[in-house]
Structure formats: C-alpha cells, structure tokens
C-alpha cells in the first residue's frame with residue numbers, strides 16, 4: 491500500500507487544475523491531481539505543499555481535506571489523501587507532467603482519470619452541491 495497526497499487546486503475563476511502523467515510515468519497519460527507519495531515523518535498536508543512546489547512551482551494554500559480513498563491497481567494498492575487547495579501565486583512550470591489544464595468542475599468527468607481519482611472527483615463534485 492502506498493500513501494499519496496493529492497490536490498484539487500482551485501483558482502479564482504472557479505476552475506480546477508488537472509495534470510496529465512507523462513508517457514514515462516506509471517499510469518502513462520492518465521489525468522490526476524498533482525501530488526505524490528507521503529515521505530517518512532511528513533504530515534499529509536506537508537506532502538501536498540512540497541509536491542505542488544516540486545511538480546508545478548506554484549504556491550497554494552490548503553483549504554480542506556476530503557475523505558481518503560483506497561483503490562487497488564493490478565500491481566499496487568493506494569490510499570489517496572485528497573486536499574482542496576487554493577491557488578495563491580506563481581506560474582505553472584511542469585517538471586514531471588506531460589500537460590495541465592484548468593477546467594470548470596462540470597467538465598472534470600470528461601478526462602481520462604487514473605482510476606483511483608474517479609471517486610475523488612465524485613466526492614469533490616458532491617462537496618460543491620451543498
């Protein structure tokens with residue numbers, strides 16, 4: 491089981507950031523939320539802020555943690571710890587991903603997500619309908 495923090499980053503135009511894994515990464519070309527594996531001695535929110543800086547080079551603030559999602563891929567299992575984050579500043583420079591897009595919540599389900607992210611997208615969409 492790997493523990494992975496991921497971020498649903500919202501901007502001030504009501505859009506959310508999705509990043510696409512590269513061909514060289516595991517789950518090639520799948521869309522995901524920025525993030526990565528939790529390192530020893532790190533809290534989940536420390537992981538997410540570190541990974542956003544490393545992968546995208548932008549500054550964000552954590553607004554809220556969503557429920558963890560456990561998923562099983564053919565060769566590994568993952569506990570995904572999703573956070574809603576607010577974009578603060580900086581220009582996105584991709585260090586690992588193939589591409590990124592900002593899209594409104596109603597378009598999120600049109601992307602070809604990593605399987606573990608689909609319940610996260612549904613959870614996020616439900617959280618908006620309060």
Ligand SMILES: Nc1nc2c([nH]c(=O)n2[C@@H]2O[C@H](COP(=O)(O)OP(=O)(O)OP(=O)(O)O)[C@@H](O)[C@H]2O)c(=O)[nH]1
Pocket residue numbers: 494495496516517522523524525526527528568570604605606607
């Ligand atoms: N970052 C991220 N990883 C995800 C998501 N959904 C999902 O299934 N994963 C999987 O979780 C794993 C996280 O690995 P990663 O490669 O992003 O993490 P990392 O940068 O810390 O690892 P590394 O330093 O070994 O490269 C990958 O196998 C990835 O496919 C997601 O939304 N965000």
